[in-house]
Amino acid sequence: MEGLLKGKKGIIFGALNEKSIAWQVALKARENGASLVLTNSPVAVRMGSINELAEETGSKIIAADATRMEDIENLLHQSMEIFGGQFDFILHSIGMSPNVRKDIPYEQTNYENMLKTFDISALSFHRILQTAYRLDAIREWGSVVALSYVAAQRTLTGYNDMGDAKALLESIARSFGYIYGRDRKVRINTISQSPTPTTAGAGIHGFGSLVDFSERMSPLGNATAEECADYCVVLFSDLTRKVTMQNLYHDGGFSSMGMSLKAIEQYQKSFDECDCDEKHKG
Numbered sequence: 001m002e003g004l005l006k007g008k009k010g011i012i013f014g015a016l017n018e019k020s021i022a023w024q025v026a027l028k029a030r031e032n033g034a035s036l037v038l039t040n041s042p043v044a045v046r047m048g049s050i051n052e053l054a055e056e057t058g059s060k061i062i063a064a065d066a067t068r069m070e071d072i073e074n075l076l077h078q079s080m081e082i083f084g085g086q087f088d089f090i091l092h093s094i095g096m097s098p099n100v101r102k103d104i105p106y107e108q109t110n111y112e113n114m115l116k117t118f119d120i121s122a123l124s125f126h127r128i129l130q131t132a133y134r135l136d137a138i139r140e141w142g143s144v145v146a147l148s149y150v151a152a153q154r155t156l157t158g159y160n161d162m163g164d165a166k167a168l169l170e171s172i173a174r175s176f177g178y179i180y181g182r183d184r185k186v187r188i189n190t191i192s193q194s195p196t197p198t199t200a201g202a203g204i205h206g207f208g209s210l211v212d213f214s215e216r217m218s219p220l221g222n223a224t225a226e227e228c229a230d231y232c233v234v235l236f237s238d239l240t241r242k243v244t245m246q247n248l249y250h251d252g253g254f255s256s257m258g259m260s261l262k263a264i265e266q267y268q269k270s271f272d273e274c275d276c277d278e279k280h281k282g
């Protein structure tokens with residue numbers, strides 16, 4: 001796969017530390033010949049280890065809060081200066097829910113928090129796409145990818161308002177995918193990734209059990225951050241020029257499963273350990 005992005009240039013949002021999916025994407029994109037601009041919120045740039053990634057990949061860092069239009073405009077202007085004009089790809093790898101962080105359950109949601117969840121995790125994608133469209137920043141046959149999760153389609157306990165945010169994110173990819181395809185010949189897709197042990201992932205209530213459950217349910221097992229990075233590279237490459245407006249599952253088959261042998265065996269064990277009369281009821 002080496003050299004798939006030779007000569008291509010792109011912006012990577014969301015590399016906080018080496019566990020971040022965006023971190024792995026930056027490494028693989030660089031390995032494949034791409035030049036990068038890395039970005040994250042000002043606080044993440046200060047607190048995280050993005051400097052190490054910038055050094056390793058020979059990239060510039062431009063801090064931008066993805067909820068602030070002026071930050072996004074500045075980021076895109078500066079990136080175009082660095083790249084000497086248009087560039088080829090963008091990775092949106094941003095997610096945060098104050099409700100999840102504060103353990104406020106969905107049925108008691110705080111609407112200010114919920115709006116922040118949508119702003120950070122979904123509207124940021126619209127903001128980036130709108131600004132890039134206005135600046136005509138993405139080259140013909142370019143590619144934009146945002147990271148999503150199956151909770152956009154199916155309810156998973158604990159995922160809270162992030163499920164709604166991901167549904168919005170995927171819808172924005174389709175809505176802008178039409179406009180970008182029609183006017184600019186640029187692709188826009190979302191990748192729906194397996195649960196992955198990262199800083200954002202670990203914030204989800206019961207995340208360890210979720211990882212274990214989807215591992216047992218997926219015929220190919222959970223997809224890792226590195227594997228997700230491989231898929232991103234393919235979607236940024238010229239091998240997928242007619243793939244657009246799709247939500248692409250990268251989850252070892254989880255999203256098509258109902259029940260697996262491995263999961264049912266574990267489920268059965270919980271009954272075997274319990275000696276209550278009602279154990280097989282329902």
Ligand SMILES: NC(=O)c1ccc[n+]([C@@H]2O[C@H](COP(=O)([O-])OP(=O)(O)OC[C@H]3O[C@@H](n4cnc5c(N)ncnc54)[C@H](O)[C@@H]3O)[C@@H](O)[C@H]2O)c1
Nearest residue numbers: 014016020021041044066094095147195196198199200201
């Ligand atoms: N980890 C998982 O289980 C999983 C599964 C499917 C999809 N995803 C998605 O992958 C993406 C990346 O998450 P991750 O798991 O690598 O975790 P992560 O914590 O490493 O990355 C999340 C990033 O969002 C950034 N961010 C938060 N607020 C921001 C703001 N206002 N402006 C700019 N950036 C901001 C953070 O600084 C961080 O770098 C997210 O969209 C997440 O929802 C994660």
